[in-house]
Amino acid sequence: MIWAKEETLPRAEIEDIQLDKLKETVRYIYGKSAPYRKKMDEAGVKPDDINSLTDLQKLPFTYKADFRDNYPMGLFAVDKKELVRFHASSGTTGKPTVVGYTKKDLDVWLNNVARIACMGGATPDDVAQIAFGYGTFTGALGLHGGLEMLGASVIPMSSGNTKKQIMFMQDMGTTLLVATPSYALHLGEEIRARGIDPSRDLKVHIGLFGGEGMTEPMRDEMHKVWGEQFLCTQNYGMSELCGPGVAGECESLCGMHVNEDWFIPEVIDPETGEVLPPGEHGELVVTCLGKEALPLVRYRTGDLTRLMYEPCACGRTTVRMENLSGRSDDMLVIRGVNVFPTQIEEVLLQVPEIGPHYEIVVERKNRLDVMTITVELIDDRLLDSYSKLSELEQRIKKGLKAQLGLATQIKLVAPYSLQRFEGKAKRVTDLRKDGL
Numbered sequence: 171m172i173w174a175k176e177e178t179l180p181r182a183e184i185e186d187i188q189l190d191k192l193k194e195t196v197r198y199i200y201g202k203s204a205p206y207r208k209k210m211d212e213a214g215v216k217p218d219d220i221n222s223l224t225d226l227q228k229l230p231f232t233y234k235a236d237f238r239d240n241y242p243m244g245l246f247a248v249d250k251k252e253l254v255r256f257h258a259s260s261g262t263t264g265k266p267t268v269v270g271y272t273k274k275d276l277d278v279w280l281n282n283v284a285r286i287a288c289m290g291g292a293t294p295d296d297v298a299q300i301a302f303g304y305g306t307f308t309g310a311l312g313l314h315g316g317l318e319m320l321g322a323s324v325i326p327m328s329s330g331n332t333k334k335q336i337m338f339m340q341d342m343g344t345t346l347l348v349a350t351p352s353y354a355l356h357l358g359e360e361i362r363a364r365g366i367d368p369s370r371d372l373k374v375h376i377g378l379f380g381g382e383g384m385t386e387p388m389r390d391e392m393h394k395v396w397g398e399q400f401l402c403t404q405n406y407g408m409s410e411l412c413g414p415g416v417a418g419e420c421e422s423l424c425g426m427h428v429n430e431d432w433f434i435p436e437v438i439d440p441e442t443g444e445v446l447p448p449g450e451h452g453e454l455v456v457t458c459l460g461k462e463a464l465p466l467v468r469y470r471t472g473d474l475t476r477l478m479y480e481p482c483a484c485g486r487t488t489v490r491m492e493n494l495s496g497r498s499d500d501m502l503v504i505r506g507v508n509v510f511p512t513q514i515e516e517v518l519l520q521v522p523e524i525g526p527h528y529e530i531v532v533e534r535k536n537r538l539d540v541m542t543i544t545v546e547l548i549d550d551r552l553l554d555s556y557s558k559l560s561e562l563e564q565r566i567k568k569g570l571k572a573q574l575g576l577a578t579q580i581k582l583v584a585p586y587s588l589q590r591f592e593g594k595a596k597r598v599t600d601l602r603k604d605g606l
C-alpha cells in the first residue's frame with residue numbers, strides 16, 4: 171500500500187514541488203529567523219538567489235551546534251503561542267536539543283510517518299505495539315501518531331517490562347512491533363527463553379525499527395528470533411528534522427525512500443563540504459521543506475550514506491538512501507585507521523558460534539591504541555574447551571583483521587553476560603585520553 175500520490179511522481183514533478191517549496195522556505199527563514207538571516211547575510215546569499223535546486227548549494231549549512239548556541243528556542247520561527255508540541259532529544263553532553271511543532275507541522279509529520287509505516291507493510295488492520303520509550307523522544311509519539319493516522323490500533327506500551335510486553339502480544343494479538351533493533355532482538359530472545367516461539371505462538375509479523383541503524387547481518391539475526399516470515403524494515407529520522415518519517419525502507423528492502431516532497435537530501439564530503447555526485451558515499455545533509463516552527467536548511471546529520479535514484483520494484487519513484495554505514499562522529503580512529511562499529515558488527519554476525527550482542531572498548535596502553543571486543547558465546551559449553559575457544563578467538567581476529575586492517579583483542583564470554591539496552595544500544599567505550 172502506498173500512502174500518498176507524491177511518492178510515485180515522475181522525477182521532474184517531484185523536483186518542481188521541491189523547488190517551489192524551497193524558494194518559499196528560504197524566503198520564510200530569511201524573514202522569520204534572525205540566526206538564519208545572519209548566516210545567509212554572512213554567506214552573501216539572498217532569497218532571490220534561489221532559482222534552481224542546485225542553488226541550494228549557495229546556502230550555508232546548519233549544525234547541531236546551532237541548536238546549542240540558540241538553546242532552547244532561538245531557531246524557532248514562530249511565536250510560542252502557535253506551538254502545539256515540544257520534543258527534545260537527549261544531548262550526549264549538557265542541554266538537550268529542543269524542537270517544536272505547529273498544528274500544521276504535526277499534521278505533516280504524522281502523515282510522513284504514516285507513509286513510512288505503509289512502506290514497511292503496515293495496514294489499517296494492524297495492532298501496533300510501541301516498545302520505544304515514551305517521553306520527549308520523538309520516536310514513540312511519532313510512530314504512535316503516524317500509525318493511528320494510518321488507521322492501525324496502537325498499544326502505547328513503552329520500552330521495558332518484558333513480561334507485560336509478551337502478555338499484550340498474546341492477549342491483544344499484536345501484529346506489528348515498533349522498537350530499536352537492539353531491543354527487538356533482546357525481546358525476541360526473552361520470548362524464546364520463555365519457551366514461546368514467536369513465529370508459531372504470536373501474531374507479530376511486522377517490525378518497524380528506528381532509533382539506531384540495522385545492518386543486514388542484524389536483520390538475519392532478527393529472523394532467527396522472530397521467524398523467517400517476519401518483515402522487518404528500518405526507518406530514518408532525527409528530532410531536529412521532525413523525528414521519524416524522513417525516510418523508510420519499503421518491502422523490497424533496498425534502501426530507505428526519502429519523503430522528497432518534504433525533505434531535500436544531499437550527500438557531501440564531510441571534510442570539504444562539497445556536494446558529491448549521485449551514488450557516492452558521504453555525509454547526509456537534509457533541508458526540510460515547509461516547516462513552520464523550526465525550519466531547517468542544509469542540516470548536517472552526521473550520518474553516512476549514499477543516494478540511489480534507480481527505480482524501485484515497489485512503484486515508488488522517490489530517491490532511496492542506503493542503510494547507514496555509520497555516523498561521522500561514531501568513527502573511531504585506531505592507530506590511524508578509521509573504524510566504524512558497523513564494520514565490526516558485520517564481521518561478528520557472520521560467526522555462527524557467537525551472538526549479536528557485543529561491546530567495544532578502546533584504550534591506550536604503552537602509547538598504543540588497543541581495541542578489545544567482548545562477544546557472547548551462544549553455547550557456554552565452549553568455555554570448557556580451551557582449544558575450541560582459542561580457535562574461535564583466532565578466527566574472529568582474522569576476520570576483523572581482513573575487514574579493518576587492524577589487530578584486535580577478543581574476549582569471549584558466557585551467553586547473556588553483556589548488558590541489554592531498552593533504547594539505543596551503547597556499544598562503544600573510548601577510554602583514551604588526549605595527549606597520552
Ligand SMILES: [Zn+2]
Pocket residue numbers: 420421422427482483484485486
Ligand atoms: Zn521501494
